[in-house]
Amino acid sequence: MGFHALSGEGLTRELDHLWVAPEQLGAGVGAALFVHAARTARAEGASELRIASDPNAEGFYVKMGARRAGEVPSRPAGRTLPLLVLRLASASIALGIGLLQTLGGRAVLRRA
């Protein structure tokens, strides 16, 4: 269905990958994976999650509670990517309640 990958350690973690299989797009899988990544980072002691976002995914991360914090060079070089930050301490309510309410009606959670 999809996967995520975190990197870094300590107070700041990076979301290096978040991918959903094309046939599952729009079904809540991305949000469920994002919540899992954020909860994992927070449980491991991080206070913020940074995302060098694909430009097309920025709206998704904003919907998940992250905020634009600048731009970073892409790898490989050649363009800049939006940098988004999710503050994990202040996101506790959103992560614990808001996003789960958002996800509550979705098929992915009914199957989980």
Ligand SMILES: CC(C)(COP(=O)(O)OP(=O)(O)OC[C@H]1O[C@@H](n2cnc3c(N)ncnc32)[C@H](O)[C@@H]1OP(=O)(O)O)[C@@H](O)C(=O)NCCC(=O)NCCS
């Ligand atoms: C971005 C991605 C992970 C979203 O996954 P998804 O499973 O389709 O997202 P969800 O169904 O969980 O959507 C959650 C909410 O975000 C919104 N959303 C999803 N993708 C969006 C986008 N690209 N822009 C704006 N909003 C988006 C949905 O409409 C939904 O909103 P709603 O709750 O109001 O209905 C997925 O499109 C993907 O894998 N893209 C290709 C890889 C990629 O770009 N990953 C990011 C790398 S930084």
